[in-house]
Each structure stands twice: as C-alpha cells, then as structure tokens.
Amino acid sequence: MSDAMLTIVLAGALDTKAAEFAWVKSLVEAQGLRALVIDVGILGEPGFAPDISREAVASAAGSDLESLRRVRRRGEALEVMGRGLAVIARRLYDEGALDGILGMGGSGGTTVATAGMRALPLGLPKLMVSTLASGDVRAFVGPADIVMMPSIVDVAGVNRISGKVYANAAAAIVGMVRGEAPPIVEESPLIAASMFGNTTPCVDHARSLIEIHGFEVLVFHATGIGGQTMESLISEGYIVGCLDITTTELADEVCGGGASAGPERCLAASRAGIPAVIVPGCVDMANFGALESLPEKVRERNVYQWAPTATLLRTNIEENRRIGEMIAAAANAASAPVAIILPLKGVSMLDSDGGAFWDPAADAACFDAIKSGLRKDIPVIELAYNINDRSFAAAAADTLLNLMRQCNEA
DSSP states (O other): OOGGGOEEEEEEOTTTSHHHHHHHHHHHHHTTOEEEEEEOOOSSOOSSOOSBOHHHHHHHTTOOHHHHHHOSOHHHHHHHHHHHHHHHHHHHHHTTOOSEEEEEESHHHHHHHHHHHHTSOTTSOEEEEETTTTSOOHHHHTTSOOEEEEOSSOSSSOOTTHHHHHHHHHHHHHHHHHOOOOOOSOOOOEEEEEEOGGGHHHHHHHHHHHHTTTOEEEEEEOSSHHHHHHHHHHHTTOEEEEEEOBOTHHHHHHHTOTTOOOTTTTHHHHHHTOOEEEOBTTTTEEEESSGGGSOGGGTTSOEEEEETTEEEEEOOHHHHHHHHHHHHHHHHTOSSOEEEEEETTOSSSSSSTTSTTOOHHHHHHHHHHHHHHSOTTSOEEEESSOTTSHHHHHHHHHHHHHHHHHHHHO
C-alpha cells in the first residue's frame, strides 16, 4: 500500500485544541500521509473546518449537539461524544479509511478519544497524547493496545516543549502506520493462560508442554486489566482453549484489591464454548499499593510487601469460600468441556509449607466451596502438589489438551 493511501485520523476538540491539531495535521501530511480530522468539541466553535464535524459525532451516538450543550453533567456529554466517535472510527476502519488514530487532550479529550480507540481492533496503531498519561490510565486504555504519551505541559498551544512532543507523536503514529509486521509463516491455534509472579514456574512449564502440540500460548498477567484483556480476546473468538491457572483477580474482587477484573472474571471461556482448565491460583492474595496505603481494616491481618509499591493481603477463610463459589459458578456456565484442578499443597509460591501465606484452612474453604457448588458432571482433580511443582503444571497442560481432544471428537 502506498503512503498516499494511508490515513491517520486525528480526534480532538477543535474549539480548544485547534492550533495543536493543525500543527500535527501539517506534520502528518508533510510525511505524505492523509490526516483526517474529527472534531469532538462541544461548546465553542471549531478553529478550523474538520473532515467530520462534531454534529456528525453526536448524531452517530443518537444525540445532537444542542442537547449535549444543555446537559449539566459534563461527564454525560463526554460519554455521548465518545460513543459517537467509536461508531465513526469503526465505520472508517471497516471502509478502509482509517490506518491509525491519534488523539490529544486533557481529561475530557482523553476520555472521548480513547473511547473511539477502544472500538478499533488490536494491532491498529492508536496513540493518545494526554496530560493524564503518567498516572493510572486503566480507565482509558482498558483491554486495548492504546499507547499513552505524556504531554509534559498542558495541551494548550504550540511552544518549545509541546511542539517537540507533538512532533514526536506525529512521527510515532506515522511510523506505526507505515511499519509492517514480518509475515507469519504458520498461524497456530491460540491458547490463553493467566499468570502472576507467584505462578510463573507453573505457567512457563505448562506453556512449553502445550506448545509442543502445535498451539501458541498467549500469557496474560493477572493484574485486573490482564484478565479483562484475556477474556476480551476469548469473547472475540481468537482463543480455542483456556488454561486459567491464575484466578487471583477474583480475590481482588472479593477483598477490594487493586487487581480486580470484575465479578464476571472466569466466565468468558464458558460463554464462548471453549475448553478450559480452571485453577484457584494465587487466590491466597489480594493486591494493594504501598504498605502505608493499606485500608485500616486490614492492617492487622497477614500482609506481605512484595515490592515497595505492592503489598499482598492473605485472604481469609470466608473470602476463600466466596472465591470458590465464584469459580464453581463460572464452571457451571460452561457448554464445552471444563475441569477444575486443585493444588492441595498451596495455590502460590507464598502459600507453601512454611511460606508467608501458608494457610491450609483457608485453602480448604475455597476447595470445599468449589466442590460443593459444582455441577456433578464437571471433573475436579485434586493433586498433592504445590501449584508451582512441575508435576502440577504437567497435569494442567495434559488436562487441557485432553479436553480439547474431547471437544474436537464431539
């Protein structure tokens, strides 16, 4: 494809950021690519005429600009413009008129532009220059592959600092759009696996055993957004089997930790009808920030400082019971073959005999809740290993491979 056919969409508010977008537009066009500007402003008049107007964006969301201007809650108006941008961006992509997208702004511009970006497929270049990029950007990025670039100064004029940032952003999006991934000679079926630092030996060994059989294993870090991303790909049909070794995000959901993937974590494989192995991996721990940030109500409980900015809370009997109930409910929703494997000598590195989180009673509460709540036709495999023993990893890999054979033979 020639550069003249490549189009980069620039999405932002032209009532407050017109000079900045005009500058980036000129930089993109100087590289021989087309810059298609979408105006997502609401209040003032645009500083220059966009290719797609704010009226069209509001209309794509089933609203109109005048109605949005009367809305007292700014967040509601931004949500509508984000939905409209998502509709338009996806339509442009489907029509072959969008090869990459760049946004610039503060909290409002970031909210709207990233909503549009999240509607686009993985692999399509997405770059957001934002005043918020050095903070917690989970709400903006979600499960998408959005690159967040700090604006350093506010997106307010082109000066000796911002001009260089914008130039770097323009060069980056042009480079991403022009870049081509090397061809993949053979595409292997994809298996999803969940992993944490505390289950790395298990997942690494299981992955090596599965890949011998011609599968490619995608490993997701179970930090909340990792689980959401894994389950998003499962829902979109990319994945043929799931090795859900590390269901720790359920512990964060139950305990109010920072790595929750939501109450429906573990359900995607069941809903997608793909074979799955589910293990209560790392359900002994919920994730919090620095030690001093721990909620008052848990400070006297068993905690472990994993890193200066990461403190783990040992889950108790009642919390483990609730986690077990959630795992059983997720497995019960399965239409494809599913199996539960229980590591009787600990669900993490820390949960091993003599380890900081070794608590057989708490583990048993989770295991018992799974077994008592599970459909009778779903196998429960109890193994006298720690989750990171190589024999446990081998059993998990073999079980998933057998379930997939059953599914293929059905």
